[in-house]
Amino acid sequence: MDVATFCVLAVLAVVSGAMVFRFDSMARATFSLLTSLLCVGGLVVLLGLAYLGIVIVLMMTIEMAIMAVFMVMYMMNPAGLMPMTMTHNKKGAAVVCCLLFLLLAAGILLAPWPARRGKAPADPTMELGMSLMGPQMLTMMTLGMALFATIVATVVLATRRGRYDRLGDDLRARHADDPVRGGVGR
Amino acid sequence: MAERAPLWAIFVLPALLLAVALVTAGFDAVLAAGARNGRLGSPREAAARATEPGREVLRQLVQQPRRTRASDVPLARVGAALLPVAAVLAAVVLPLGFRSVSDLPEGIVWFNAMEALAWAAVWLAGWGPNSTLSLIGGYRFLAQGLAYELPHMLAITTAALGAESLRVGDVVDAQAGVWFAVWMPAAFGIYLLSAMAMAFWGPFDQPAGHDVAGGAASELSGADRVLFLGGRWLLLVVAAAFSVPLFMGGGHGPLLPGWAWTVLKTAAVLAFLVWARRRVPTLRMDRYLELAWVVLTPLAIAQALVVAVVVLNR
Numbered sequence: 001m002d003v004a005t006f007c008v009l010a011v012l013a014v015v016s017g018a019m020v021f022r023f024d025s026m027a028r029a030t031f032s033l034l035t036s037l038l039c040v041g042g043l044v045v046l047l048g049l050a051y052l053g054i055v056i057v058l059m060m061t062i063e064m065a066i067m068a069v070f071m072v073m074y075m076m077n078p079a080g081l082m083p084m085t086m087t088h089n090k091k092g093a094a095v096v097c098c099l100l101f102l103l104l105a106a107g108i109l110l111a112p113w114p115a116r117r118g119k120a121p122a123d124p125t126m127e128l129g130m131s132l133m134g135p136q137m138l139t140m141m142t143l144g145m146a147l148f149a150t151i152v153a154t155v156v157l158a159t160r161r162g163r164y165d166r167l168g169d170d171l172r173a174r175h176a177d178d179p180v181r182g183g184v185g186r
Numbered sequence: 187m188a189e190r191a192p193l194w195a196i197f198v199l200p201a202l203l204l205a206v207a208l209v210t211a212g213f214d215a216v217l218a219a220g221a222r223n224g225r226l227g228s229p230r231e232a233a234a235r236a237t238e239p240g241r242e243v244l245r246q247l248v249q250q251p252r253r254t255r256a257s258d259v260p261l262a263r264v265g266a267a268l269l270p271v272a273a274v275l276a277a278v279v280l281p282l283g284f285r286s287v288s289d290l291p292e293g294i295v296w297f298n299a300m301e302a303l304a305w306a307a308v309w310l311a312g313w314g315p316n317s318t319l320s321l322i323g324g325y326r327f328l329a330q331g332l333a334y335e336l337p338h339m340l341a342i343t344t345a346a347l348g349a350e351s352l353r354v355g356d357v358v359d360a361q362a363g364v365w366f367a368v369w370m371p372a373a374f375g376i377y378l379l380s381a382m383a384m385a386f387w388g389p390f391d392q393p394a395g396h397d398v399a400g401g402a403a404s405e406l407s408g409a410d411r412v413l414f415l416g417g418r419w420l421l422l423v424v425a426a427a428f429s430v431p432l433f434m435g436g437g438h439g440p441l442l443p444g445w446a447w448t449v450l451k452t453a454a455v456l457a458f459l460v461w462a463r464r465r466v467p468t469l470r471m472d473r474y475l476e477l478a479w480v481v482l483t484p485l486a487i488a489q490a491l492v493v494a495v496v497v498l499n500r
Contacts, residue, residue: 027261027313034306051292051352058299062335065305068313069328180472 013039026071034064051125195287200274207419212236251408254315262314266410268307269417276300277424279354283437283444293354294346305331315405323401327393333478338380340486344373345432358436367433372489374433385422388463426455
């Protein structure tokens with residue numbers, strides 16, 4: 001049963017991943033990529049990491065839905081109504097991809113995998129998290145805050161309207177002068 | 187801990203959801219007719235109106251389907267079909283009383299992941315027909331999704347935090363004494379708001395609004411339309427039903443058996459949501475967006491903080 005599920009998900013993941021480069025419509029390519037990523041989420045669940053697998057499904061669905069909008073916005077031919085190709089240097093890329101795939105597949109088949117020692121832990125997700133960043137948790141939290149602060153700072157620096165535009169030269173305006181009125185009584 | 191339901195429950199679940207959705211749609215049709223005529227009418231008239239959704243489904247199924255020019259048929263089909271599938275998959279972790287089809291250890295995350303599929307579904311259904319109005323509907327749903335998803339996630343995380351488990355069965359067990367709705371009112375309110383938004387219902391029905399001729403659904407016809415609009419009803423039912431195990435004690439209650447309490451509470455929430463749509467006008471999403479970021483998200487975080495402190499002191 002597990003082997004059958006693995007085969008179906010793996011084949012679907014590879015095929016839909018390859019179709020990303022065959023489709024000439026941005027929407028189709030995006031959702032083909034989403035299909036591939038959902039299959040990967042299923043494979044992670046199959047590995048016994050149910051939480052991680054379901055989170056992959058959750059994050060990737062939202063992410064690809066938003067990405068579809070941006071892709072459509074920036075591509076010259078979003079709907080695939082005109083002939084267009086997603087790939088450049090087609091032959092070279094195909095050769096490199098095939099060689100890399102063969103190399104990795106050979107590695108999987110030829111490497112001497114160790115046998116399992118001991119029993120599987122009760123909560124593999126927890127164990128994986130601990131072994132990935134157990135002692136580095138404080139570093140990760142600090143890094144997360146730093147990244148978030150960077151995002152906020154970048155947006156503040158990039159926006160053209162500052163507080164003096166919104167609230168007047170002496171910041172005493174009773175109502176902020178915003179181009180779009182908001183929902184909290186402004 | 188919730189028990190595992192027998193295997194046939196897998197086949198009963200979609201039928202049950204469908205029946206509840208049809209009854210809810212019938213109730214809505216009666217209210218709509220009542221609002222049009224200024225009175226509810228005799229029980230016979232009401233009964234005739236309650237069958238309207240069912241008749242509409244049959245009419246759509248035998249109707250000649252329309253096709254737009256240069257439409258992306260596969261994508262539109264996938265979008266229309268994905269909506270009911272996502273709703274049914276999300277319902278897999280819903281306990282009826284104390285039994286669910288599958289009480290996954292990560293049930294709450296599973297529910298959230300499945301309802302996220304609705305994002306993709308509505309955008310696809312809007313994009314597929316190559317028509318402006320439906321495309322606007324699809325884009326509106328994404329904008330709306332961004333505004334409601336964060337408070338929504340925080341609200342359901344708060345319930346999981348209160349029970350110290352992501353398993354829906356454990357969340358129900360934790361409410362044997364006091365409902366979560368009592369000591370997490372903010373999370374409960376935010377959940378109800380975002381439950382409506384998820385099914386683009388009530389004040390959040392802009393993606394399928396009248397101003398864009400039905401939005402994402404405007405070009406769908408025939409079986410596609412039945413699947414899409416039926417899927418939306420299913421989503422509403424599932425989202426409303428999930429508030430029962432999360433915040434309203436699930437099957438806990440005196441005298442009656444567990445399943446009866448679940449049904450009663452779900453019916454109450456659904457009736458409230460259907461009634462609320464008739465009371466509140468459609469919200470413009472840019473307005474709700476600011477409300478969601480400036481008020482609801484901090485409120486949800488504060489609520490989670492309160493719950494976390496209570497749980498740590500336990």
